[in-house]
Amino acid sequence: MAPESAETNRIVMPDEEIDRILREEGVGVLSLADDGVAYGLPLSFGYDADRNRLYFVFLRPGETSRKTEFAERTARASFTVWQFPSRYEWQSVIVEGELHPIEDDEWHHVCDVLEDNAKYPSLFSETESMQDILGWELRIDQRSGIQRHG
Numbered sequence: 001m002a003p004e005s006a007e008t009n010r011i012v013m014p015d016e017e018i019d020r021i022l023r024e025e026g027v028g029v030l031s032l033a034d035d036g037v038a039y040g041l042p043l044s045f046g047y048d049a050d051r052n053r054l055y056f057v058f059l060r061p062g063e064t065s066r067k068t069e070f071a072e073r074t075a076r077a078s079f080t081v082w083q084f085p086s087r088y089e090w091q092s093v094i095v096e097g098e099l100h101p102i103e104d105d106e107w108h109h110v111c112d113v114l115e116d117n118a119k120y121p122s123l124f125s126e127t128e129s130m131q132d133i134l135g136w137e138l139r140i141d142q143r144s145g146i147q148r149h150g
Helices: 015-025 066-073 104-117
Strands: 010-012 027-034 037-044 046-048 053-060 077-086 089-101 132-148
Touching: 015 077, 015 089, 015 104, 015 132, 027 066, 037 053, 037 066, 046 104, 053 066, 053 104, 104 132
Parallel strands: none
Antiparallel strands: 010 132, 027 037, 027 077, 046 053, 053 132, 077 089, 089 132
16 A cells, blocks of 8 residues: 555555546646746646657647747646545646657657547637647656545
Protein backbone atom coordinates (compact mmCIF):
# COMPACT_ATOMS: atom_id res chain seq x y z
CA MET A 1 0.00 0.00 0.00
CA ALA A 2 1.16 3.57 -0.73
CA PRO A 3 2.40 5.81 2.09
CA GLU A 4 -0.38 7.61 3.92
CA SER A 5 -0.41 10.58 6.22
CA ALA A 6 -2.71 9.96 9.21
CA GLU A 7 -3.26 13.70 9.46
CA THR A 8 -4.85 14.17 6.03
CA ASN A 9 -5.57 10.69 4.58
CA ARG A 10 -3.50 11.85 1.61
CA ILE A 11 -1.94 8.97 -0.31
CA VAL A 12 0.77 9.05 -2.96
CA MET A 13 -0.69 7.48 -6.11
CA PRO A 14 0.76 4.34 -7.67
CA ASP A 15 1.71 4.50 -11.37
CA GLU A 16 -1.35 2.46 -12.41
CA GLU A 17 -3.67 5.05 -10.85
CA ILE A 18 -1.80 7.92 -12.50
CA ASP A 19 -2.22 6.15 -15.86
CA ARG A 20 -5.94 5.64 -15.21
CA ILE A 21 -6.55 9.33 -14.53
CA LEU A 22 -4.54 10.41 -17.58
CA ARG A 23 -6.55 7.98 -19.76
CA GLU A 24 -9.95 9.00 -18.35
CA GLU A 25 -9.84 12.77 -17.94
CA GLY A 26 -8.97 14.31 -21.31
CA VAL A 27 -8.78 17.91 -19.97
CA GLY A 28 -6.25 19.66 -17.75
CA VAL A 29 -4.06 22.75 -17.40
CA LEU A 30 -0.80 23.19 -19.30
CA SER A 31 1.64 25.49 -17.49
CA LEU A 32 4.21 27.33 -19.59
CA ALA A 33 6.79 29.97 -18.68
CA ASP A 34 8.77 32.59 -20.58
CA ASP A 35 11.49 34.52 -18.79
CA GLY A 36 9.73 34.47 -15.43
CA VAL A 37 6.22 35.06 -16.82
CA ALA A 38 3.84 32.14 -16.25
CA TYR A 39 0.97 31.16 -18.56
CA GLY A 40 -1.51 28.42 -17.67
CA LEU A 41 -4.13 27.30 -20.14
CA PRO A 42 -6.89 24.70 -19.97
CA LEU A 43 -6.52 22.18 -22.79
CA SER A 44 -7.87 18.93 -24.09
CA PHE A 45 -5.19 16.28 -24.38
CA GLY A 46 -4.51 12.78 -25.56
CA TYR A 47 -2.41 10.39 -23.48
CA ASP A 48 -0.14 7.76 -25.00
CA ALA A 49 1.00 5.50 -22.15
CA ASP A 50 3.26 3.41 -24.42
CA ARG A 51 5.29 6.44 -25.53
CA ASN A 52 4.86 8.31 -22.23
CA ARG A 53 3.51 11.38 -24.05
CA LEU A 54 0.68 13.89 -23.85
CA TYR A 55 -0.56 15.43 -27.10
CA PHE A 56 -2.23 18.83 -27.56
CA VAL A 57 -3.69 20.79 -30.45
CA PHE A 58 -3.45 24.59 -30.50
CA LEU A 59 -5.95 26.40 -32.73
CA ARG A 60 -4.80 29.76 -34.03
CA PRO A 61 -7.70 31.91 -35.21
CA GLY A 62 -5.53 35.00 -35.83
CA GLU A 63 -2.10 36.01 -37.07
CA THR A 64 -0.38 35.26 -33.75
CA SER A 65 -0.91 32.94 -30.83
CA ARG A 66 0.19 33.67 -27.27
CA LYS A 67 0.13 29.97 -26.38
CA THR A 68 2.37 29.09 -29.35
CA GLU A 69 4.81 31.86 -28.45
CA PHE A 70 4.97 30.60 -24.86
CA ALA A 71 5.25 26.94 -25.95
CA GLU A 72 8.22 27.79 -28.19
CA ARG A 73 9.99 29.59 -25.33
CA THR A 74 9.23 27.15 -22.51
CA ALA A 75 12.19 24.94 -21.65
CA ARG A 76 10.14 22.69 -19.38
CA ALA A 77 6.34 22.46 -19.08
CA SER A 78 4.01 20.89 -16.56
CA PHE A 79 0.47 19.61 -16.97
CA THR A 80 -2.08 19.08 -14.18
CA VAL A 81 -5.15 16.84 -14.25
CA TRP A 82 -7.56 16.26 -11.36
CA GLN A 83 -10.75 14.58 -10.28
CA PHE A 84 -12.81 16.08 -7.47
CA PRO A 85 -15.93 14.02 -6.75
CA SER A 86 -16.39 15.54 -3.27
CA ARG A 87 -14.76 17.73 -0.67
CA TYR A 88 -13.25 14.70 1.03
CA GLU A 89 -12.34 12.69 -2.04
CA TRP A 90 -10.00 13.96 -4.75
CA GLN A 91 -7.08 13.00 -6.95
CA SER A 92 -4.51 15.08 -8.80
CA VAL A 93 -1.70 14.25 -11.20
CA ILE A 94 1.16 16.47 -12.36
CA VAL A 95 3.43 15.50 -15.25
CA GLU A 96 6.49 17.41 -16.41
CA GLY A 97 8.78 17.35 -19.40
CA GLU A 98 9.92 19.01 -22.58
CA LEU A 99 7.38 20.34 -25.06
CA HIS A 100 7.97 19.68 -28.79
CA PRO A 101 6.03 20.42 -31.98
CA ILE A 102 4.46 17.38 -33.64
CA GLU A 103 6.31 16.19 -36.74
CA ASP A 104 4.24 15.87 -39.92
CA ASP A 105 4.65 12.09 -40.06
CA GLU A 106 3.24 11.74 -36.51
CA TRP A 107 -0.16 13.38 -37.13
CA HIS A 108 -2.03 10.14 -37.85
CA HIS A 109 -0.88 8.62 -34.55
CA VAL A 110 -1.57 11.84 -32.62
CA CYS A 111 -5.13 12.03 -34.01
CA ASP A 112 -5.76 8.43 -32.92
CA VAL A 113 -4.53 9.18 -29.39
CA LEU A 114 -6.58 12.39 -29.17
CA GLU A 115 -9.67 10.49 -30.34
CA ASP A 116 -9.22 8.04 -27.44
CA ASN A 117 -9.55 10.50 -24.57
CA ALA A 118 -9.42 14.21 -25.47
CA LYS A 119 -12.52 16.27 -24.71
CA TYR A 120 -13.14 19.23 -26.98
CA PRO A 121 -15.46 22.06 -25.98
CA SER A 122 -17.11 24.04 -28.73
CA LEU A 123 -15.10 27.27 -28.53
CA PHE A 124 -15.33 28.47 -32.09
CA SER A 125 -18.03 28.64 -34.69
CA GLU A 126 -17.79 25.88 -37.27
CA THR A 127 -17.70 28.62 -39.90
CA GLU A 128 -14.89 30.60 -38.23
CA SER A 129 -11.71 30.10 -40.21
CA MET A 130 -8.49 29.12 -38.46
CA GLN A 131 -5.07 30.37 -39.51
CA ASP A 132 -3.38 27.23 -38.30
CA ILE A 133 -3.71 24.05 -36.29
CA LEU A 134 -0.54 23.15 -34.42
CA GLY A 135 0.24 19.91 -32.60
CA TRP A 136 2.46 19.66 -29.54
CA GLU A 137 3.72 16.78 -27.44
CA LEU A 138 4.85 16.81 -23.85
CA ARG A 139 7.53 14.15 -23.37
CA ILE A 140 6.89 13.06 -19.80
CA ASP A 141 10.02 12.52 -17.75
CA GLN A 142 8.56 13.13 -14.31
CA ARG A 143 5.11 12.37 -12.89
CA SER A 144 3.44 12.36 -9.53
CA GLY A 145 -0.02 11.98 -8.11
CA ILE A 146 -1.75 12.30 -4.77
CA GLN A 147 -5.22 11.38 -3.65
CA ARG A 148 -7.45 11.65 -0.64
CA HIS A 149 -10.25 9.32 0.23
CA GLY A 150 -12.87 10.40 2.77
